[in-house]
Amino acid sequence: MPNTLRVIYSAFRLAMLHWMADPQWVIPNVIAPFVFTTVALTLFKGSGGPFGLYAVLGGGMMGMWGNTIYSSGFAIEFEKWQGTLEEVIAAPSKLIHVITGRSISNALFGLTNMVAVLIVGTFVFNISLGISEPILFTISLLLTLLSVSALGLIFASAFVLSRSAQTLTNGLETPLYIISGSMFPIALLPFWSHPIAYILGPTWGIDAIRLTTSQEYASQTFWVGMGTNSALILDLTVMMLITAAYVAIANVLFKMVETRARTKGTLVEA
Amino acid sequence: MNNLRVFVSSALFSFRAQFNWLNPPMWVTMKFVLSFSQMAFFVFVGIFSGGGGGGISYVVSYIAIGNALQSLSWNTVFSVIQITTQDKWDGTLPLVLATPANRLPLFVGRAMVHVLDGLVSVAISFIFAAFVFGVDFVHADPLALAVTVLLTSFTMAGFGLLIGGFSFHFRNPMVFANIFTFILLIFCGVNFSVAALPTLAQPISYAFPLTYGVNAARQAINGTSLLNISPILAQELIVGLVSIALGYFLFESFERSARKTGKMEAQ
Numbered sequence: 001m002p003n004t005l006r007v008i009y010s011a012f013r014l015a016m017l018h019w020m021a022d023p024q025w026v027i028p029n030v031i032a033p034f035v036f037t038t039v040a041l042t043l044f045k046g047s048g049g050p051f052g053l054y055a056v057l058g059g060g061m062m063g064m065w066g067n068t069i070y071s072s073g074f075a076i077e078f079e080k081w082q083g084t085l086e087e088v089i090a091a092p093s094k095l096i097h098v099i100t101g102r103s104i105s106n107a108l109f110g111l112t113n114m115v116a117v118l119i120v121g122t123f124v125f126n127i128s129l130g131i132s133e134p135i136l137f138t139i140s141l142l143l144t145l146l147s148v149s150a151l152g153l154i155f156a157s158a159f160v161l162s163r164s165a166q167t168l169t170n171g172l173e174t175p176l177y178i179i180s181g182s183m184f185p186i187a188l189l190p191f192w193s194h195p196i197a198y199i200l201g202p203t204w205g206i207d208a209i210r211l212t213t214s215q216e217y218a219s220q221t222f223w224v225g226m227g228t229n230s231a232l233i234l235d236l237t238v239m240m241l242i243t244a245a246y247v248a249i250a251n252v253l254f255k256m257v258e259t260r261a262r263t264k265g266t267l268v269e270a
Numbered sequence: 271m272n273n274l275r276v277f278v279s280s281a282l283f284s285f286r287a288q289f290n291w292l293n294p295p296m297w298v299t300m301k302f303v304l305s306f307s308q309m310a311f312f313v314f315v316g317i318f319s320g321g322g323g324g325g326i327s328y329v330v331s332y333i334a335i336g337n338a339l340q341s342l343s344w345n346t347v348f349s350v351i352q353i354t355t356q357d358k359w360d361g362t363l364p365l366v367l368a369t370p371a372n373r374l375p376l377f378v379g380r381a382m383v384h385v386l387d388g389l390v391s392v393a394i395s396f397i398f399a400a401f402v403f404g405v406d407f408v409h410a411d412p413l414a415l416a417v418t419v420l421l422t423s424f425t426m427a428g429f430g431l432l433i434g435g436f437s438f439h440f441r442n443p444m445v446f447a448n449i450f451t452f453i454l455l456i457f458c459g460v461n462f463s464v465a466a467l468p469t470l471a472q473p474i475s476y477a478f479p480l481t482y483g484v485n486a487a488r489q490a491i492n493g494t495s496l497l498n499i500s501p502i503l504a505q506e507l508i509v510g511l512v513s514i515a516l517g518y519f520l521f522e523s524f525e526r527s528a529r530k531t532g533k534m535e536a537q
Contacts, residue, residue, distance in 0.1 A: 027445045035452040039312065039461050043319040051319065124468065171299040174307035183311070184318035 007093040011101025019109055030113040032173065033062035037117045040183050041125050050216045052127035056117050057213065058183040060141075061206050063113025064148045065176050071106035072152030073159045073169035075099050076257075089261050096153065096254040103152035107145045129213070136232060137212040144205030147239050150246035151201065157253035161260070182206060185220060201242040208235035276371045280379030284353050285387070290360070300344055305395045306402070309337040312461050313403055327404075334403040335491060336460035338395035339484045342388030342423050343430075343451050350381045350430030351447035354437045367525055377435075377521050378514060381427035388423035407491060414490035414499055421503055422483030425510025429479055432513040435520035439527075459484050479513070482506035 037059030044051035076099070079085035088098055121127040131137045159168050177183065179197050186197045197203045210217045211232050223231035260266070289297075312333045321329040357363040369376070399405040433450045437443030455461060457471070458480040464472055475481045486502045527533075 027448060031448045031452050035455050036311065039455055040315045040319075042456075042462050042466055043312075043315055045466070047319050054318075167293070167296045167299050170296065171303045174304065174311055178307060178311050178314065184314050188314050188318060 003093075004097055007097040008101040008104070011098045012105045013101075015102040015105035016109075019105070030063050030066055030110060030116075033059060033066045033110075033113045033177070034116055036062060036177065036183070037113070038120060041117075041121060041127070045125060050210075050214055050220075052121060052125070052129065053210060053214050053217065054183060056114065056121050056127065056129050057206065057209055059117035060111055060114025061144070061180070061182045061202060061209075062177050063117075064107045064110035064145060065180070065182070065202070066113070066173060067106045067110030068103065068148050068152040069155060069169055069173050069176065071109075072099070072103050072156040075102050075106075075152075075156045076160045089258065094254070095258055096157075096251060099153055099156050099254070100149070103149040103156065104145070106152060107148045110148075111141075111145070131213050132215055133212040137209065140205065140208040140212050140232070140236065143236055143239060143243075144202055144209060147201030147205055147243040147246070150243045150250065153250035154246055154253065157250055157257050160257050161253065176200070179203075180206065199242065201239045201246065204235045204239040204242070208232055208239065211235065273372050273375045277375035277379040277382070280376045281382040284380040285383035287356060288349055288352060290356060301391060301394055304344065305337070305341040305391060306398050308341070309334055309395065309398055309403070312337055312455075316461070330403050331399075331405045332488070333461050334399035334405050335488055336458075336484050338392055338399050339419070339422060339487050340454055340458065340460045340480065341391040341395040342419075343426055343454050343480065345384045345388040345391055346381065346423055346426040347430040347433065347454070348447045348451040349384050349387070350427055351434045351437055351443055351450065353380050354434045355443040355447065358441075358443065363528075367528060373522065373525070374518060377431065377518050380434075381431050384430070385420075385423045385427045388426065389419060392419050392423070405491070409493035410491045411493055411495050414494060414496040415487060417496055418483060418486040418490050418499065418503065421506060421510075422479060422487070425479035425483070425506050425513070428510040428514040428517070432517035432520070435517035435524070438521060438524035454478060454480050457481065477509065479506045479510045482509065 037055055040058070041052070041055045044055055076085065079088050089095060091098075118129065121129065155168070155172075162168065178189070179186070179193055180200050180203045181189075181197060182202075186194060186203065189197070204222070207222050211221055211228055215228070221231045221235075223234055226234070313330050316329040316333045317326055319329070320326075324332070357366060366376070396405075396407070400407055429450075433446050434443070437446045440446070457464075457467070457475045458478050459475065460480070464475045464481060467475065482502050482505050486499045486506070489499050489502075490496075
């Protein structure tokens with residue numbers, strides 16, 4: 001296995017082990033998306049159209065968002081608390097690879113919210129979520145997970161550089177749920193907010209996921225008028241381009257973090 | 271006199287201590303960004319749902335007022351439970367239990383400044399409700415609304431003390447702080463009526479003072495007088511006082527158990 005992948009995998013594995021050793025930490029990270037989704041399911045009750053689809057898939061997306069924002073925001077902070085940040089910085093592996101592994105595990109754990117919402121949706125609200133294209137659904141979900149993880153990298157580095165992780169983490173969560181259209185179409189939002197939605201990879205990811213789940217959704221996609229497959233390919237292409245841009249930006253930011261840590265020696269103090 | 275001193279000291283220290291984790295920018299974020307974005311999220315979900323039978327403007331108003339009231343739970347529930355978390359994490363719990371001070375003013379005092387902070391949260395949220403989401407306050411009865419908000423903040427602080435007292439018995443009270451701040455959005459008629467809950471879940475709603483507060487606030491905003499909403503407020507007060515009593519009982523039982531077993535932070 002190439003070195004980079006080995007580092008990412010080790011960080012991923014360690015983060016998963018941490019989660020399993022102390023799973024109670026999942027609750028603070030996914031409670032907001034879970035409750036928000038349950039409220040949405042109740043409000044959608046009795047409405048016609050693909051509302052159950054919006055709620056369950058939106059809940060999963062919000063779970064990924066919530067866990068990524070919180071955990072990535074505190075990824076470096078966590079090393080600080082454990083007293084391992086100096087070792088991680090001093091190790092020959094790049095910090096960005098370590099945080100990448102952790103960020104992917106965070107997004108994956110956030111998906112637990114989708115499972116929880118699916119259970120509540122099925123047994124309390126009698127929603128049956130049929131997936132019309134299971135393979136494309138899985139691909140779209142995995143690519144969206146990578147996109148959320150890549151954004152988590154930017155959060156992790158930007159939060160450290162700004163030294164305001166806690167404020168940004170708490171301040172960004174719900175606005176991101178709104179702007180990315182996790183639970184409702186972004187067409188409902190004011191026009192000025194649309195460009196912000198379009199530079200978020202997961203905005204395109206959730207469109208792709210909905211397309212693979214229900215034919216009914218084809219009339220509400222960003223690519224109305226195109227065939228479902230064309231719309232899906234366009235969604236995934238735009239998302240992957242944005243994700244690549246996230247990784248490039250995160251690379252620059254992590255270099256700044258490492259340079260600051262080595263030259264100023266203040267990373268652990270703040 | 272001594273009890274009053276303990277009460278005031280406990281109130282001031284507990285409020286000041288929260289700025290260990292809640293730095294001023296974070297405080298501003300919670301007051302403005304969090305309250306606004308939460309309200310906006312549910313308002314948009316309400317609009318997307320089509321508004322049910324009442325129409326869009328009704329559902330927007332219903333949700334905006336509910337979330338404005340719920341915003342005080344960040345101060346009166348989350349922050350009050352966090353006092354227990356901080357006592358455990360910062361190692362101050364043995365000092366609290368070693369003091370000869372009367373436990374009742376010490377325990378109840380912890381939440382009192384948060385009551386005032388909760389009022390500020392609601393005031394800010396009402397401004398958002400009126401100027402961003404167009405909630406009509408023209409017919410509101412100001413006295414009824416003011417008393418409702420004050421009483422809701424006080425009784426919810428009582429609920430925060432109850433969960434805070436319960437949380438003493440666990441290693442990580444922050445988990446409870448998160449759970450009990452958010453589930454209010456489901457049970458208390460904040461975004462939809464209690465009647466929309468499954469029948470079995472509806473009685474749970476009435477264990478939360480916020481359920482009564484949200485109901486009374488909506489009526490006060492529609493112009494109902496203080497006298498006419500007083501039965502709801504009386505029920506809210508009873509639930510709040512019972513919460514404080516139960517919270518105090520749990521705090522005392524924790525103290526007894528901690529003295530017997532020598533376990534404090536580790537529980």
